[in-house]
Amino acid sequence: MQRLYKYISSQVPFLVIGTLLCTIIDSLFYIFVENKFDRGFLVIGANFMMTLGMVFIMMILSVFKADKVVRYVFEFIISLYVCLLAFCWAKFGNTVDKGMIALINGTNPQEMSEFFSVYVTVPSILLMLFAVFVVFNAFVFLIRVMHSAGKKQMIAVGLFFVFGCCCLGFSFYTIPGRIEAIFRTQKKNLAEYLHHPVMKPTRNAHPDVVMLVIGESHVRSHSSLYGYDKLTSPRLAKLRDNGNLICFSQAVSPATHTAESFKYFMTTCNSAEDEKPWYECLTIPEAVQCAGFNTVWISNQAYSGWHDNVSASFADLCQTMFYAKEKGSEELIAFPDEVLFPLVEKYMDKHVSAGTHHCVFINLMGQHQAYDKRYPRRWEKFKPSHYAAKPENQRAEYASYDNACLYNDYVVDSLFATLRDRNAVAVYFPDHGQDFYVSAPDYCSHSNDSNPVSYQAGIQIPLVVYMSDKYRATHADVERKLREMSRKPFNTTNMLMLVLYLTGYSTR
Numbered sequence: 001m002q003r004l005y006k007y008i009s010s011q012v013p014f015l016v017i018g019t020l021l022c023t024i025i026d027s028l029f030y031i032f033v034e035n036k037f038d039r040g041f042l043v044i045g046a047n048f049m050m051t052l053g054m055v056f057i058m059m060i061l062s063v064f065k066a067d068k069v070v071r072y073v074f075e076f077i078i079s080l081y082v083c084l085l086a087f088c089w090a091k092f093g094n095t096v097d098k099g100m101i102a103l104i105n106g107t108n109p110q111e112m113s114e115f116f117s118v119y120v121t122v123p124s125i126l127l128m129l130f131a132v133f134v135v136f137n138a139f140v141f142l143i144r145v146m147h148s149a150g151k152k153q154m155i156a157v158g159l160f161f162v163f164g165c166c167c168l169g170f171s172f173y174t175i176p177g178r179i180e181a182i183f184r185t186q187k188k189n190l191a192e193y194l195h196h197p198v199m200k201p202t203r204n205a206h207p208d209v210v211m212l213v214i215g216e217s218h219v220r221s222h223s224s225l226y227g228y229d230k231l232t233s234p235r236l237a238k239l240r241d242n243g244n245l246i247c248f249s250q251a252v253s254p255a256t257h258t259a260e261s262f263k264y265f266m267t268t269c270n271s272a273e274d275e276k277p278w279y280e281c282l283t284i285p286e287a288v289q290c291a292g293f294n295t296v297w298i299s300n301q302a303y304s305g306w307h308d309n310v311s312a313s314f315a316d317l318c319q320t321m322f323y324a325k326e327k328g329s330e331e332l333i334a335f336p337d338e339v340l341f342p343l344v345e346k347y348m349d350k351h352v353s354a355g356t357h358h359c360v361f362i363n364l365m366g367q368h369q370a371y372d373k374r375y376p377r378r379w380e381k382f383k384p385s386h387y388a389a390k391p392e393n394q395r396a397e398y399a400s401y402d403n404a405c406l407y408n409d410y411v412v413d414s415l416f417a418t419l420r421d422r423n424a425v426a427v428y429f430p431d432h433g434q435d436f437y438v439s440a441p442d443y444c445s446h447s448n449d450s451n452p453v454s455y456q457a458g459i460q461i462p463l464v465v466y467m468s469d470k471y472r473a474t475h476a477d478v479e480r481k482l483r484e485m486s487r488k489p490f491n492t493t494n495m496l497m498l499v500l501y502l503t504g505y506s507t508r
Helices: 002-010 012-032 037-064 067-092 098-105 109-119 122-149 153-170 175-182 234-241 258-265 284-290 309-315 337-351 392-417 452-459 469-474 476-485 492-503
Strands: 199-201 209-215 245-248 250-252 294-299 320-323 358-363 424-430 463-467 489-491 505-507
Touching (some): 002 012, 012 122, 037 067, 209 392, 209 492, 234 392, 245 476, 284 294, 284 358, 294 309, 294 337, 424 469, 424 492, 476 492, 489 492, 492 505
Parallel strands (some): 209 358, 209 424, 294 320
Antiparallel strands (some): 199 505, 245 463, 424 463
């Protein structure tokens, strides 16, 4: 014990400076941006314990005379960590919190590669390296200054240790919370939580096919169905004008990131505050299967285990799965969404016949960043020059995103076309929207939930219901009700109830 005290006392400068460096960005953000003074104070405890853990590692390695080398490594890691927090705050309006880590954890390698291609440029890398160099040298200098000051370190160790332990009441706010976030998107075996609901028919007529087309990062304000001045939805507009398409005017998503959204619109879970966790709630695949529908999951997103794991949890519940991208190197290839057409047509031709009922889930790549990789070059209709009224730094992104929306219109219309001669109904909606230069003139990406303006931008989505002529002929009451619903606010947390209504069943 005496050796422990002695070693820790010798590392008080590292403890103090390391803790303060790890804390300063988070504390400033919580105090001055989120106005959460308690969190800004309590974050010190987590970073103290993290730094103390480094000291314990150094003490163990001191037996092998390697502690000094390891200390330099830890000083570099802390310097890099501080600069990363500052970069995220400057670029994304948030530090590396639980939500950001959950987002990264729920992103596949292709999406991560595209994200870095957009935001991690050569100048930003050089600036980061310079910042790390400056912070690292300042770290080393301040430690030497404290050592030469000759303070009574044992008293400081005791006070600092008590202070750090008292601060641990913040629970998952910071470091433990970031560790916990790694498991927030953990894949669940939903077959272990089945409810076996008894389904009650609410009408005599039932569709042969119900299709859910789940898009990605589609913000409502960029759809000409909703008044956008660029013609990004011409095909769906034609279906609307023919009476086959109903547009919901006030639809919102339950979250601004894919993994969180899937938890809510695919289950009866309405929010993170529900008594039951999302994986213990009734899911759409189980509900429709209990109503006598066969289920199939067809996806252009990667099924890659650790990544995309929440959506894969629901895919595993379906009786049939088709993925355009499987594990391995192929998941780095950016396939356009039309790659799904043969898979959908094959399933329809082989399995859909008179007397059978099917629920088809289609998961698109949609308008996920980087936008210019979401469509074939032949769909490059919009050019940066078409956006002369926009700031110059935004024009290329506007053109790419609107081209992706135009291509998405073609994809969704083509999927609906497979239902045209069937007794079928379909719903298209994206998992969430985007903060498309709404909260700041230089920010275009997933919404920052700590910013109310950015958050609101990220949940505004398009939602449409397609009905074939055969479905309309036997479900006039449903069509009438849907047109009434379309003029009212709708959150996709109610998707399960909407799907069951379209099928003509309800849970008893």
